[in-house]
Amino acid sequence: MQLRNIKLVIEYDGTRYNGWQSQKNGRGIQEMITNALHQVTGEEIKLNGSGRTDAGVHAYGQTANFLTDSKIPTEKIPLAVNSFLPKDIVIKSACEVSEDFHARYSVHGKKYMYIVNNSNIRSALDFYREYQFGEKLDYKSMKKAAEYFEGTHDFRAFMASGSKVKDTVRTIHKVQLKKREDDRIIFNFTGEGFLYNMVRIMVGTLLDVGTGKKKPEDVKNIILSKDRTQAGKTVPAQGLYLMEVYYE
Amino acid sequence: MQLRNIKLVIEYDGTRYNGWQSQKNGRGIQEMITNALHQVTGEEIKLNGSGRTDAGVHAYGQTANFLTDSKIPTEKIPLAVNSFLPKDIVIKSACEVSEDFHARYSVHGKKYMYIVNNSNIRSALDFYREYQFGEKLDYKSMKKAAEYFEGTHDFRAFMASGSKVKDTVRTIHKVQLKKREDDRIIFNFTGEGFLYNMVRIMVGTLLDVGTGKKKPEDVKNIILSKDRTQAGKTVPAQGLYLMEVYYE
Numbered sequence: 154m155q156l157r158n159i160k161l162v163i164e165y166d167g168t169r170y171n172g173w174q175s176q177k178n179g180r181g182i183q184e185m186i187t188n189a190l191h192q193v194t195g196e197e198i199k200l201n202g203s204g205r206t207d208a209g210v211h212a213y214g215q216t217a218n219f220l221t222d223s224k225i226p227t228e229k230i231p232l233a234v235n236s237f238l239p240k241d242i243v244i245k246s247a248c249e250v251s252e253d254f255h256a257r258y259s260v261h262g263k264k265y266m267y268i269v270n271n272s273n274i275r276s277a278l279d280f281y282r283e284y285q286f287g288e289k290l291d292y293k294s295m296k297k298a299a300e301y302f303e304g305t306h307d308f309r310a311f312m313a314s315g316s317k318v319k320d321t322v323r324t325i326h327k328v329q330l331k332k333r334e335d336d337r338i339i340f341n342f343t344g345e346g347f348l349y350n351m352v353r354i355m356v357g358t359l360l361d362v363g364t365g366k367k368k369p370e371d372v373k374n375i376i377l378s379k380d381r382t383q384a385g386k387t388v389p390a391q392g393l394y395l396m397e398v399y400y401e
Numbered sequence: 402m403q404l405r406n407i408k409l410v411i412e413y414d415g416t417r418y419n420g421w422q423s424q425k426n427g428r429g430i431q432e433m434i435t436n437a438l439h440q441v442t443g444e445e446i447k448l449n450g451s452g453r454t455d456a457g458v459h460a461y462g463q464t465a466n467f468l469t470d471s472k473i474p475t476e477k478i479p480l481a482v483n484s485f486l487p488k489d490i491v492i493k494s495a496c497e498v499s500e501d502f503h504a505r506y507s508v509h510g511k512k513y514m515y516i517v518n519n520s521n522i523r524s525a526l527d528f529y530r531e532y533q534f535g536e537k538l539d540y541k542s543m544k545k546a547a548e549y550f551e552g553t554h555d556f557r558a559f560m561a562s563g564s565k566v567k568d569t570v571r572t573i574h575k576v577q578l579k580k581r582e583d584d585r586i587i588f589n590f591t592g593e594g595f596l597y598n599m600v601r602i603m604v605g606t607l608l609d610v611g612t613g614k615k616k617p618e619d620v621k622n623i624i625l626s627k628d629r630t631q632a633g634k635t636v637p638a639q640g641l642y643l644m645e646v647y648y649e
Contacts, residue, residue: 164524164525164526165525165526166525166526211526213526231522232522235522235523240523240525240528240529241525241526241528242525243522243523243524243525243528245522274479274480274483274491274493274494275483275488275491276412276491277412277413277414277488277489277490277491278412278413278414278459278461278489278530280488280489280491281488282526
């Protein structure tokens with residue numbers, strides 16, 4: 154018998170979780186959803202996420218898929234599953250996809266957002282949703298520096314030093330910066346794929362440009378150096394959001 | 402010796418608290434700040450808030466004042482006090498004010514915001530910061546209805562039924578509605594003063610207009626009726642924000 158393949162779009166506040174994947178210490182978001190799907194379907198569900206997110210990272214558009222033999226209509230899955238989920242995780246939509254769809258292997262691109270609160274004082278309402286960084290920033294220089302990330306490059310210098318990935322060439326389609334009136338700077342990154350901690354290291358490097366520690370043109374040479382120590386620091390997880398995962 | 406009178410501007414996420422004022426069951430925000438001020442000054446501090454906020458209500462601009470004999474420079478108060486506060490409460494600024502300033506008695510006006518998430522599915526990131534209300538809304542009718550609130554009226558119909566306030570005449574300067582692309586409707590209310598639950602009952606009444614239960618013109622008659630049962634329901638606290646308190 155043919156199982157249905159269901160794709161989910163998921164929003165979560167990562168603050169209380171140990172990341173997407175279940176960990177020895179603490180709860181994983183994947184585990185919470187797998188359990189809720191079990192409650193609804195009565196089946197042992199294998200949930201494939203589009204990729205992991207670290208502890209504290211948020212998502213407006215994480216994706217996952219699973220196979221099911223259950224009779225529940227696809228459009229009723231979100232409401233049914235959400236009733237078994239905590240308030241900080243929600244299934245936004247569910248749709249049936251072809252049998253060869255895999256939330257990770259079929260990915261064509263991803264979009265991430267990073268929020269910097271460029272004020273001297275932390276926010277009470279957004280503390281766990283942004284990185285408060287009070288130093289004066291040259292916004293124009295940061296915008297200029299961001300352009301060097303666009304295109305296909307070897308991003309080894311922007312990968313967490315512990316990562317064992319061999320092929321470090323990635324294509325970044327677009328890096329956009331927006332300045333909001335409330336002192337927030339919003340960074341948007343769209344690309345085919347990202348290395349481990351890559352977005353957070355790119356933001357850390359752009360902040361070094363903003364403070365004048367680095368020049369916009371330096372970004373070009375940092376990429377060419379393939380040396381992690383040349384790039385900026387890894388900014389905190391809590392400012393990062395997985396916005397969208399693209400498929401064909 | 403002359404004590405200094407210090408005015409504070411305070412932001413908080415009300416989710417974890419039993420409102421501004423200390424309660425028998427659960428923590429009050431006022432108590433948290435009073436304790437932090439005690440840590441910094443070594444004094445027993447009497448903190449006057451601009452007014453209470455209910456459990457779950459948030460603030461970007463609550464105000465309070467206190468008298469102190471401490472030598473700490475005024476501009477250093479926020480950073481010092483914030484180090485003794487949890488992450489969901491923050492002193493945004495402190496300034497010295499004249500001895501006759503009182504955060505409650507000197508108030509000239511207040512601004513509140515209310516956020517309605519007009520989508521069928523709850524948000525994981527904003528669940529405790531908005532009211533999710535999925536019914537289809539006629540935005541134009543709501544905007545029209547909102548105008549009837551502006552001006553000086555007896556708002557008895559828009560006061561929580563248990564309240565013992567006698568003088569129920571209030572002046573509302575402005576009611577503004579904004580529709581955001583992400584299905585949120587933002588309500589802004591500016592006025593000289595508000596009765597207990599008044600903003601939440603006005604929003605509940607505007608939602609009745611939006612769904613077609615009431616007509617925009619009905620708002621006029623509801624005000625005239627002075628009858629709480631004629632107005633809409635009291636929408637949840639978690640969508641309400643105290644934005645600003647005005648003084649002369």
